[in-house]
Amino acid sequence: MPTEHKFKDPRVIFVRHGQTEWSKSGQHTSVTDLDLTAFGEMQMRKTGECLIGPSATNMIRPQNITKIFSSPRRRAKHTTELLLESVPSEIRDKIPIEYDDDIREWDYGKYEGKKPAEIRQSRLERGLDTSDRPWLIWRDGCEDGENYRQVTERVDRFINKVKSIHTKALEDCVPSDIIVVAHGHILRCLVARWVEREIDHDPKLMLDAGGVGVLSYQHHNIHEPAIYLSGAFTVPVEEQGADI
Numbered sequence: 001m002p003t004e005h006k007f008k009d010p011r012v013i014f015v016r017h018g019q020t021e022w023s024k025s026g027q028h029t030s031v032t033d034l035d036l037t038a039f040g041e042m043q044m045r046k047t048g049e050c051l052i053g054p055s056a057t058n059m060i061r062p063q064n065i066t067k068i069f070s071s072p073r074r075r076a077k078h079t080t081e082l083l084l085e086s087v088p089s090e091i092r093d094k095i096p097i098e099y100d101d102d103i104r105e106w107d108y109g110k111y112e113g114k115k116p117a118e119i120r121q122s123r124l125e126r127g128l129d130t131s132d133r134p135w136l137i138w139r140d141g142c143e144d145g146e147n148y149r150q151v152t153e154r155v156d157r158f159i160n161k162v163k164s165i166h167t168k169a170l171e172d173c174v175p176s177d178i179i180v181v182a183h184g185h186i187l188r189c190l191v192a193r194w195v196e197r198e199i200d201h202d203p204k205l206m207l208d209a210g211g212v213g214v215l216s217y218q219h220h221n222i223h224e225p226a227i228y229l230s231g232a233f234t235v236p237v238e239e240q241g242a243d244i
Contacts, residue, residue, distance in 0.1 A: 010166035010176040012215040017079040018044040048083035102158040105183035109145025
């Protein structure tokens with residue numbers, strides 16, 4: 001007889017950092033080490049209260065967090081702190097946090113701080129693109145920055161790290177929630193690569209600043225990664241920006 005499955009499958013709960021001045025304006029932000037706006041701080045504090053806790057309405061039980069992976073950028077680190085702010089210190093202090101360079105934002109190179117329309121116009125004027133084939137980061141990458149092959153390599157390396165943790169959790173039949181705090185483009189790459197899609201074209205995914213999503217596995221099988229489409233919750237949106 002098969003063993004009854006009595007625990008939730010391991011999950012990756014990914015969170016885009018809260019609002020910054022450049023996410024609000026729609027400027028590409030990679031290496032520029034901006035912090036959150038006051039709204040971004042409030043946004044992520046409220047998200048943490050809804051996301052993590054003992055209530056039936058919370059998505060994550062604090063004791064089930066195996067690890068938190070954060071981008072090393074200030075905006076991601078601050079978001080991580082705010083997400084955990086309402087967790088009791090005796091539990092919070094036991095949650096391991098790792099700052100992983102593999103989930104830093106896509107390196108935009110010469111496009112740092114620029115808006116998509118500016119980038120497309122500049123490339124068009126310099127003959128790099130045509131009006132019927134405008135710049136697309138997924139296909140064309142960034143001048144003096146990264147292309148999709150380089151991003152794929154580091155995202156896949158990160159996914160393998162996560163799966164090694166989840167493999168053990170499945171073997172031991174214990175819950176394992178891994179929280180990943182990072183950036184808009186790199187998290188969309190993570191989702192696409194999780195289900196083995198190439199990222200040389202637009203994966204048609206949206207993720208606002210402060211957005212949350214879930215990845216898991218079908219049939220309790222580490223070899224069947226899937227995008228988890230249920231378990232959503234809402235945080236009031238009180239301010240709008242361009243948000244790449």
